[in-house]
Amino acid sequence: MAKKAPQKARAKGTPNSAVKDTVSLIKREARTIEGKILDRQKPSLRLPLRALANVKYSVNKGHFEMRGKAKERTLTVNTVKTFAQTLRLMALSKELVEDDDIASKREAYYVSKNWGDARFLEQPESDTVMDDLEALFAVNREQLGFIPEEKGGDVAGQLVVLDQDRDTGQPLRIDCTKFGSGAYSIPISVEHLGFETKADFVLVIETSAMFQRLVKHNYWKQANCILISMGGVPTRACRRFTRRLADEKKIPVYVFVDGDPYGFMNIYRTLKVGSGNAAHLNEYFCVPQARFLGVTPQDIIDYKLPTHPLQDVDVKRAKDAMKNDPFVQHYKPWQRALEQLISMGVRAEQQALATHGLNYVIERYLPEKLEHPEKFLP
Numbered sequence: 001m002a003k004k005a006p007q008k009a010r011a012k013g014t015p016n017s018a019v020k021d022t023v024s025l026i027k028r029e030a031r032t033i034e035g036k037i038l039d040r041q042k043p044s045l046r047l048p049l050r051a052l053a054n055v056k057y058s059v060n061k062g063h064f065e066m067r068g069k070a071k072e073r074t075l076t077v078n079t080v081k082t083f084a085q086t087l088r089l090m091a092l093s094k095e096l097v098e099d100d101d102i103a104s105k106r107e108a109y110y111v112s113k114n115w116g117d118a119r120f121l122e123q124p125e126s127d128t129v130m131d132d133l134e135a136l137f138a139v140n141r142e143q144l145g146f147i148p149e150e151k152g153g154d155v156a157g158q159l160v161v162l163d164q165d166r167d168t169g170q171p172l173r174i175d176c177t178k179f180g181s182g183a184y185s186i187p188i189s190v191e192h193l194g195f196e197t198k199a200d201f202v203l204v205i206e207t208s209a210m211f212q213r214l215v216k217h218n219y220w221k222q223a224n225c226i227l228i229s230m231g232g233v234p235t236r237a238c239r240r241f242t243r244r245l246a247d248e249k250k251i252p253v254y255v256f257v258d259g260d261p262y263g264f265m266n267i268y269r270t271l272k273v274g275s276g277n278a279a280h281l282n283e284y285f286c287v288p289q290a291r292f293l294g295v296t297p298q299d300i301i302d303y304k305l306p307t308h309p310l311q312d313v314d315v316k317r318a319k320d321a322m323k324n325d326p327f328v329q330h331y332k333p334w335q336r337a338l339e340q341l342i343s344m345g346v347r348a349e350q351q352a353l354a355t356h357g358l359n360y361v362i363e364r365y366l367p368e369k370l371e372h373p374e375k376f377l378p
Contacts, residue, residue: 021139022093022097022137022139022143022144023094023097023098025137025139026090026093026094026097026137027094029045029090029136029137030087030090033045033087042074042075042076043074043075043083044072044073044074044075045072045073045083045086045132045136046071046072046073046136047071047072047073047132047135047136048071048135048136049071055326057273057326057327057329057330059330061283061288062272062273062286062288062289063273063274063282063283063286063288064273064274064275064282064286064326064327073086073132081117081118082129084115084117084118085112085115085118085120085125085126085129086129086132086133088112088115088118089108089112089126089129089130089133090133092108092111092145093133093144093145093146095145096144096145096146097143097144097145101145102145102146102147102188103145103146103147104146104147104148104149105123105126105127105130105146105147105148105149106123106149108126108130108146109123109126109127112126130144130146134281138281139281140236140281140284140285142188142189142236142237147188148188148235148236148237150231150235151185151186151188151235151237152185152186152187152188152190152235152237152238152241153185153186153228153229153230153231153234153235153237153238153241154183154184154185154186154208154211154228154229154231155176155183155184155185155186155226155227155228155229155241156176156177156179156183156184156211156214156215156220156226156227157176157177157199157220157221157225157226157227158176158177158197158198158199158220158221158224158225158226159176159177159195159196159197159199159226159245160173160174160175160176160195160196160197161173161174161176161184161193161194161195162174162193162194162195162196163192163193163194164192173196176226177220177221181215181216183211183215183227183229186228186235186237186238186241187237188237189237190237190240190241190244191240191244193241193244194248195244195245195248195249197226197245197249197251198224199220199224199225199226199249199251200223200224200225200251200252201223201225201226201251201252201253201254201370202225202226202227202228202242202245202246202251202252202253202254203223203225203226203227203228203254203255203256203293203366204228204230204234204242204253204254204255204256204271204287204290205227205228205229205230205256205257205350206230206231206232206256206257206258206263206267206350207229207231207232207258207349207350207351208229208231209350209351210256210350210351210361211227211228211229211231213358213359213361213362214227214361214362215227217359217362219362219366222362223366223370226245226251228241228242230267230271232267233266233267233270234267234270234271236281236285239270239271239285239286239287240284240285242271242287242290243284243285243286243287246287246289246290252289252291252373253287253289253290253291254290254291254292254293254370254373254376255268255271255272255290255291255292255293256293256294256295256350256366257292257294257295257350258295258347258348258349258350259294259295259296259297259299259300259305259341259347259348259349260310260314260341260347260348260349261310261314261315261317261318261321261338261341261347262314262317263295264292264318264321264334264337264338265317265318265321265325265328266317268290268292269321269325269327269328270286271286271287271290272286272287272288272290272327273286273288273327274286291373291376291377291378292376292377292378293366293369293370293373293376294365294369295348295349295350295352296337296377297337297340297341297344298337298340299348300344300346300348303353303356303365305348305352305353305355306348306352306355307344307346307347307348307352308346308347308348308349309345309346309347310341310342310344310345310346310347314347315342318338318341318342319342321338322335322338322339331377331378333377333378334377334378337377353365
């Protein structure tokens with residue numbers, strides 16, 4: 001018998017509409033499956049095909065959209081285990097949402113160890129089924145009660161985040177200028193947050209080390225900006241936080257990452273327009289307002305940055321983007337940037353700016369770049 005997920009008392013008041021909607025979606029799908037079984041028909045699940053080949057870039061909306069291809073998961077002898085796992089994960093999700101509880105992706109994998117033959121053997125299996133459920137119901141995994149292992153990102157600078165006390169419901173004003181040498185951590189769910197700011201722009205930064213340097217020297221005060229650390233590929237909480245902030249406060253978003261195909265396509269492009277794997281939710285987890293500040297291939301030349309050779313995987317990633325990525329295919333400046341990087345045969349990290357002095361990035365690079373945002377890559 002499956003082990004019951006831990007329960008937690010819900011705050012006083014009726015469940016919110018998002019909770020009701022999620023539970024009703026799960027119940028509706030379960031009733032459909034039950035009905036087919038009672039009618040002696042093979043039950044099935046129709047899942048959107050999550051791949052770059054099934055997306056298009058919408059210029060007007062500013063993000064990747066699904067083209068509509070789907071896969072049918074029908075209960076057969078060959079699919080019985082995956083079908084059972086899908087239903088068990090749906091049941092776990094319903095329980096989590098109703099109990100106002102959460103489970104990390106890793107915890108969900110371990111809960112399945114109580115499911116007998118339906119248990120997941122490795123976490124990638126449970127992650128894939130979790131992504132399928134997200135696509136099936138067209139809601140994000142946090143609404144299903146599942147959370148990522150990593151934190152959402154860090155924030156410092158000219159921003160007050162409006163939150164509320166979990167126990168009392170009293171409002172909280174979190175001033176991101178008052179964390180000393182630290183920073184505000186973006187929570188896994190950001191829909192309830194409000195913002196107050198008079199900043200001129202948001203600077204989203206790839207590496208934690210560069211973020212810490214800018215925080216250490218109060219760069220946000222000098223530039224009157226908000227600093228957000230992605231710490232690599234941005235989590236969905238980080239992307240959603242940045243999107244809501246940009247939308248609500250009508251503030252520009254500039255992105256500062258390493259000068260390599262991974263920084264361009266896996267980090268920047270994911271932040272700006274989303275990914276093929278999560279195209280069903282990209283409209284919520286992308287920042288169409290984002291512009292690419294650097295490091296560009298031309299920066300490597302203009303600032304005489306030390307470099308590393310492009311690896312075969314870098315070249316392949318860049319060529320694949322030019323051939324298959326709808327975002328790159330739409331923007332000729334990105335095609336030219338990738339071609340330039342390939343022809344140069346090198347890549348450069350953010351920290352390479354330190355060759356001119358530890359605070360060169362603050363004293364010269366960022367000020368010079370920010371004088372001409374019109375030249376930023378789209």
